[in-house]
Amino acid sequence: MDILYFAWVRERIGLPHERFETRATTVSGLIDELRTREERYAAAFADLSALRVALDQELSDFDASLTGVREVAFFPPMTGG
Amino acid sequence: MRVSVQDEVFDFGKEAEAFTQGNKNMGAIVTFTGVVRDADQGGLVAMEIEHYPGMTHKALSEIAQTAVDRWSLGDALVIHRYGRLVPGEQIMMVATAARHRMQAFEAAEFLMDYLKSRAPFWKKEVLEDGSADWVAARDEDENALTRW
Numbered sequence: 278m279d280i281l282y283f284a285w286v287r288e289r290i291g292l293p294h295e296r297f298e299t300r301a302t303t304v305s306g307l308i309d310e311l312r313t314r315e316e317r318y319a320a321a322f323a324d325l326s327a328l329r330v331a332l333d334q335e336l337s338d339f340d341a342s343l344t345g346v347r348e349v350a351f352f353p354p355m356t357g358g
Numbered sequence: 359m360r361v362s363v364q365d366e367v368f369d370f371g372k373e374a375e376a377f378t379q380g381n382k383n384m385g386a387i388v389t390f391t392g393v394v395r396d397a398d399q400g401g402l403v404a405m406e407i408e409h410y411p412g413m414t415h416k417a418l419s420e421i422a423q424t425a426v427d428r429w430s431l432g433d434a435l436v437i438h439r440y441g442r443l444v445p446g447e448q449i450m451m452v453a454t455a456a457r458h459r460m461q462a463f464e465a466a467e468f469l470m471d472y473l474k475s476r477a478p479f480w481k482k483e484v485l486e487d488g489s490a491d492w493v494a495a496r497d498e499d500e501n502a503l504t505r506w
Contacts (some may be wrong), residue, residue, distance in 0.1 A: 281410070283408060283410055283480060284408055284480035284482070285492050331413060331478070334410070334412050334413035335413075336417075336476070348412070350410060350413070352410070352478065353480065353492065354494075354495030354500070355474075355475055355476065355477060355478055355479055355495065356474070356479060356481045356492075356493045356494075356495050357450075357473045357474055357475075357476075357477035357478075357479035358449075358450060358470055358473040358477075358479075
């Protein structure tokens with residue numbers, strides 16, 4: 278699947294986009310996998326209350342299923358307007 | 359209803375005039391525009407606005423459509439910029455057209471509240487000393503959604 282990062286999440290991980298094949302079935306499972314990859318991922322995903330997730334461009338939750346999902350995006354709370 | 363996500367400058371006056379002319383059967387037009395202000399202590403050089411291209415237009419359209427349906431608007435307009443903006447530049451505008459002013463005002467406030475917390479934009483402030491910080495979301499912006 279495609280994983281996208283925005284704002285400080287992008288800066289902390291060091292890239293805006295990557296392809297990642299996961300065995301996880303939920304967003305939190307995916308986050309657990311990413312955390313174990315490298316320190317920069319562990320740092321970015323240290324505090325989930327500071328993060329939001331979108332699945333296929335729709336806001337979602339950390340316990341949501343990844344079945345059929347093609348694009349996951351992680352970012353901080355939005356600051357539009 | 360029109361939603362535009364763009365890096366170009368927009369002309370607030372022309373947009374407001376065109377919107378008004380396009381809604382002559384509506385008695386109330388409300389417009390709001392957000393401007394990059396200098397930081398409280400001064401020293402803001404630029405505001406860099408990042409967005410999620412695949413999601414932004416869709417999210418804004420859903421928010422605008424909700425406003426149109428809920429307040430029976432004749433029309434709604436949302437323009438939101440991204441990229442590097444300097445103090446004094448307009449970031450975004452909304453316009454609502456309704457039969458009466460209460461609907462137009464409320465719908466515009468609803469649009470603004472949802473744009474702040476549910477549209478995928480992130481702002482970074484670049485200061486004179488070269489430092490740059492992401493603007494943190496404020497609890498009161500999130501709490502503002504509960505009134506709707």
